[in-house]
Amino acid sequence: MDDASAPQTVDLAKEYETSGVAEVLRELDEELIGLAPVKQRIRETAALLLVDKARRDLGLEVETPTLHMSFTGNPGTGKTTVAMKMAGLLHRLGYVRKGHLVNVTRDDLVGQYIGHTAPKTKEVLKKAMGGVLFIDEAYYLYRPDNERDYGQEAIEILLQVMENNRDDLVVIMAGYADRMDKFFSANPGFRSRIAHHIEFPDYTDGELSKIAEAMLEQQHYHFDDAGRQAMADYIHHRRKQPHFANARSIRNALDRARLRAANRVFQTEGALDAIALSTITEADIRISRVFKGGLDVDQRSPS
Amino acid sequence: MRITQGCFSFLPDLDDVQISQQVEYCLENEWAIGIEYTDDPHPRNTYWNMWGNPMFDLRDPKGVMMELDDCRKSHGDSYIRIVAFDDERGVESVKMSFIVNRPAEEPQIHMQRTDFVDRAQKYAWDVRA
Numbered sequence A: 001m002d003d004a005s006a007p008q009t010v011d012l013a014k015e016y017e018t019s020g021v022a023e024v025l026r027e028l029d030e031e032l033i034g035l036a037p038v039k040q041r042i043r044e045t046a047a048l049l050l051v052d053k054a055r056r057d058l059g060l061e062v063e064t065p066t067l068h069m070s071f072t073g074n075p076g077t078g079k080t081t082v083a084m085k086m087a088g089l090l091h092r093l094g095y096v097r098k099g100h101l102v103n104v105t106r107d108d109l110v111g112q113y114i115g116h117t118a119p120k121t122k123e124v125l126k127k128a129m130g131g132v133l134f135i136d137e138a139y140y141l142y143r144p145d146n147e148r149d150y151g152q153e154a155i156e157i158l159l160q161v162m163e164n165n166r167d168d169l170v171v172i173m174a175g176y177a178d179r180m181d182k183f184f185s186a187n188p189g190f191r192s193r194i195a196h197h198i199e200f201p202d203y204t205d206g207e208l209s210k211i212a213e214a215m216l217e218q219q220h221y222h223f224d225d226a227g228r229q230a231m232a233d234y235i236h237h238r239r240k241q242p243h244f245a246n247a248r249s250i251r252n253a254l255d256r257a258r259l260r261a262a263n264r265v266f267q268t269e270g271a272l273d274a275i276a277l278s279t280i281t282e283a284d285i286r287i288s289r290v291f292k293g294g295l296d297v298d299q300r301s302p303s
Numbered sequence B: 001m002r003i004t005q006g007c008f009s010f011l012p013d014l015d016d017v018q019i020s021q022q023v024e025y026c027l028e029n030e031w032a033i034g035i036e037y038t039d040d041p042h043p044r045n046t047y048w049n050m051w052g053n054p055m056f057d058l059r060d061p062k063g064v065m066m067e068l069d070d071c072r073k074s075h076g077d078s079y080i081r082i083v084a085f086d087d088e089r090g091v092e093s094v095k096m097s098f099i100v101n102r103p104a105e106e107p108q109i110h111m112q113r114t115d116f117v118d119r120a121q122k123y124a125w126d127v128r129a
């Protein structure tokens, strides 16, 4: 130890509270329903990083840990939402300087012609410095069928930055599990640079019901009892239909339900109270095409 | 001859940590950052070459420092300055500008005095090696 002013002891529990880490984890717990394995992994990662930080404060040698991550799971399972929390968490822990999240897909990184890709990728990287770069559906960067695909150029720049700028930004790659696996086996460079693989399970019907309830509450709406049951039935049917996107399907369904509720109260005569204006009833849900077989009935998106 | 223009030019050259801190200050004010270079430091030369586009929406000075490194690699023997632009309505102009790179050997700014009618004098400056 060369620094005489370094403290002799640390209080991890106190550090946990004062750094704000505890608060982020509490928020994560409260705001996100389900996702137990994800929350567990994040708690473990936070503990590891907190201990690393304490070791550094005591003057023990620590390498900058590799923090790049991959989030795999089906659409609407909360990957983007968790990534945002992760950025806040890493910021509190002092592993990124600013703690913002830059959300990109292939189109933001890869150009249309020769010489277009490198500046585009660099532009994004500059914006992400000090924060988290979230690459959604990362496997689209890699097109094995076209060996002159410009995606390769973006991949090379990313690999370099992920290695050389580990203090400056954290990269999170997200996508569906099977395609991410293929992507990583074709690009071992990424595999070796990513230390944390976190899987996002699909939500159960019960969790989706709770998510629906929570989303409505945020918008100051609520179900009546029959409406709640209708929503549960809706979830049951919707899951088996194409393009099911977990919590996002719920959000979309609720948006349409509110639209129908508005139409319904609009046709009611006489005075309306606040309750009438904020209740989602059975009729608002059951009218959905999902109950008539959904997409199979016609080719439009289920309403 | 040491060229003095923009902020800080009467101070010793800023090192990269200090440049980074100044950029941080600019970003906190939500100014866009541009990097410009030239081999003609004549004070009347307001149009320096742009090194890429001005950078909007950065959160951290590291992005600017990366560009500065690249610019130094290509134009290490030129003057390079960092320019901070405020896009606020009614301002819309450069708020701050400072030199971050100089050629190893700086040119002279040479003054030429010429006699004119009725003992008047005219002055002109040029940059010469």
Ligand SMILES: Nc1ncnc2c1ncn2[C@@H]1O[C@H](COP(=O)(O)OP(=O)(O)OP(=O)(O)O)[C@@H](O)[C@H]1O
Pocket: A031, A032, A033, A034, A035, A073, A074, A075, A076, A077, A078, A079, A080, A081, A082, A136, A211, A214, A245, A247, A248, A251
């Ligand atoms: N556990 C949860 N509790 C409450 N709301 C949730 C939960 N998970 C997701 N949501 C909501 O569902 C929506 C979709 O989530 P998000 O965008 O994070 O999914 P995603 O996994 O990134 O999807 P995609 O792979 O399609 O990008 C958001 O509006 C989010 O607020």
Ligand SMILES: [Mg+2]
Pocket: A079, A080, A136
């Ligand atoms: Mg997403």
